[in-house]
């Protein structure tokens with residue numbers, strides 16, 4: 001049986017970093033962020049709805065989505081964020097389920113759904129176990145600003161648009177404390193997967 005693991009956390013808590021560790025262990029990862037990029041490509045249904053709702057101001061000259069501009073709009077305004085989520089999330093969920101079911105009862109001992117908004121979007125029924133990558137707020141802000149070269153106000157807007165990662169850690173079946181080194185987090189992951197009889 002293939003165990004379906006929901007990997008989540010908050011922005012810049014280290015989900016992608018832990019996703020890479022799963023790949024190193026030959027455990028497949030389905031990345032909701034990547035799917036959310038695929039479904040807004042020009043010509044996709046969600047792309048047309050985004051242009052209808054937000055206008056061409058959120059597009060580059062070449063017609064592709066200006067992610068920075070759309071991000072500014074939706075992280076500064078909850079109503080706009082809800083409008084975008086209503087357009088994109090159903091398309092992401094459809095594709096995620098398709099990919100997940102392709103792995104079930106396959107050879108892999110587990111498949112991972114990397115879903116940033118797993119708890120906010122109440123997607124716990126899509127997975128069997130939840131794993132949260134935890135980081136304290138100060139480290140989260142520092143790493144986010146460093147990675148995205150973003151301003152403090154923009155980084156804080158994104159962090160505040162999600163459930164606090166400390167709350168997610170309380171809801172999770174297992175937690176990786178990612179405040180230390182990447183190696184220390186990798187050891188925590190292996191210990192959890194050993195407990196779950198995956199490795």
Ligand SMILES: CC(C)(COP(=O)(O)OP(=O)(O)OC[C@H]1O[C@@H](n2cnc3c(N)ncnc32)[C@H](O)[C@@H]1O)[C@@H](O)C(=O)NCCC(=O)NCCS
Nearest residue numbers: 010011032033036067068070071085088092116117161162
């Ligand atoms: C607004 C967009 C265009 C900004 O793109 P950008 O390349 O700057 O960010 P990216 O997509 O890489 O997201 C980075 C992180 O932001 C956070 N985030 C993204 N969208 C949201 C959202 N709607 N609500 C809360 N947090 C979000 C997540 O932690 C995500 O991992 C993009 O984030 C988007 O399309 N969001 C709506 C779809 C969505 O909710 N995706 C995240 C979960 S599937």
Ligand SMILES: Nc1ncnc2c1ncn2[C@@H]1O[C@H](COP(=O)(O)OP(=O)(O)OP(=O)(O)O)[C@@H](O)[C@H]1O
Nearest residue numbers: 010011012013014015016017143147178180181182
């Ligand atoms: N243990 C760690 N030590 C130092 N830096 C780290 C650690 N874990 C992650 N990072 C760095 O912190 C930043 C955020 O990590 P990552 O991109 O994995 O977070 P994320 O949760 O996937 O973010 P997002 O929600 O935006 O997808 C990256 O630049 C990453 O290299």
